[in-house]
Amino acid sequence: MTVPDRATFETLYAGQAPWDIGKAQQAFVDAADQISGSILDAGCGTGDTALFFAxxxxxxxxxxxxxxxxxxxxxxxxxxxxxxTFLVKDALSLKDWNERFDCVIDSGLFHVFADADRKKYVAGLATVLKPGGRLFLLCFSDEEPGTQGPRRVSTQELRDAFAQGWDIESIRPTRVETRPDLKDFTFSAGGPKAWFAVIRRVA
Incomplete structure (x- = not known):
């Protein structure tokens, strides 16, 4: 499965991106009471999840x-x-940022990265997330058939990525909602299968 590049995202945002559903993904709505304090939405897109919490x-x-x-x-x-607050900023540069947050939400960012960039991203998350803070991460699951859309992620990949300095509190199956008028992609009935992980920064 090809890792999308900048040009791919620019093309998708020239119109309405497949994930731009005009509201927060349900997994974040369901977890909202757990997500408190200052929040970073990494890879916020057009802002619906951030604005839900605002x-x-x-x-x-x-x-x-x-x-x-x-x-x-x-x-x-x-x-x-x-x-x-909305900023043009690359999530792969978080390690160089001075801001600190109580929670980070990731609604479909982790799964777009190649392996090397995953490591850089996780290191950046460890920098901006306060000790004891939580990451709430939604990504495509390896249980979703086919190859359309982003990379599939297994629970073991999540555990490996967050093995050092993190405590994975939960990983549960869920679905990603896509635009109802989407015609160029074919996913499972009910929406692409996904994982929703809650991961605490411990060191």
Whole structure:
């Protein structure tokens, strides 16, 4: 399965990306009471998950490496009368950032990275997440058949990626919601199979 490059994402955001459903993924809605304090939305896209938490009165910063989705996220915040910070920033550069957060949410970012970039991303998460803070991560599951969409991730891959300095509190099966009008992709009925992991930073 090909790892998407910058041009692929630019092309997808030239229109409406398959994952741009206009609201937070249900896994984050269900876990909302566990996600408190300052929040970083890594790979926030057009901002719907970040704005869901902003609407709950939480301090949220969303980052994406492309300018177009950040422009749309800022516009949504204004339209909805919500306060949130949106920055053009590459999640692979988190290790060089001085900001610290109580929680990080990842709604479909981890699964786009090649193996080497996964390691860099996890190291960056360890930098920006306060000790004892939690990462809430939604990614495609290796139980989703086919090759369309992002890389599939196994529970063992998650355990290996977060083996040092992390405590995996839970990994549960869930689904990713995609746009109902999506015609170029074929996924399992009910939405692509996914994992939702809660991972605590311990060192």
């Amino acid at each position: 609407a709950r009165g939480q301090r949220v910063t969303g980052i994406d490496f492309l300018e177009e989705p950040i422009k749309r996220a800022k516009r949504k915040a204004v339209e909805r009368g919500l306060a949130a």
